[in-house]
Amino acid sequence: MKVDSYITGVALAEIVRNKRSEARNTGIYLLKKYTAATNAKIGELFGGLSYSAVAKVAQNVAREMVGDIELRERIGCLVAEISIFKG
DSSP: OHHHHHHHTOOHHHHHHOTTOHHHHHHHHHHHHHSOOOHHHHHHHTTSOOHHHHHHHHHHHHHHHHHOHHHHHHHHHHHHHHHHHHO
16 A cells, blocks of 8 residues: 555545546555455455445456556556565
């Protein structure tokens, strides 16, 4: 989450609060794809989303990435930054 906030320039509180923001949806997608966190746990981190809402958001982001090269590149940059932090 801090990486997403750092890269996008959006405050962490805003990412969690704004239900329609790309940064928030990207954060959900990345947590679902690259961590072992359950949908319920990810939902808690994002202000009480249901586990099914987390799954739906992640699916929507994955679908959008197919047709949106810029979104795919932005998420690719975030993944690269995460890789740097993992060491």
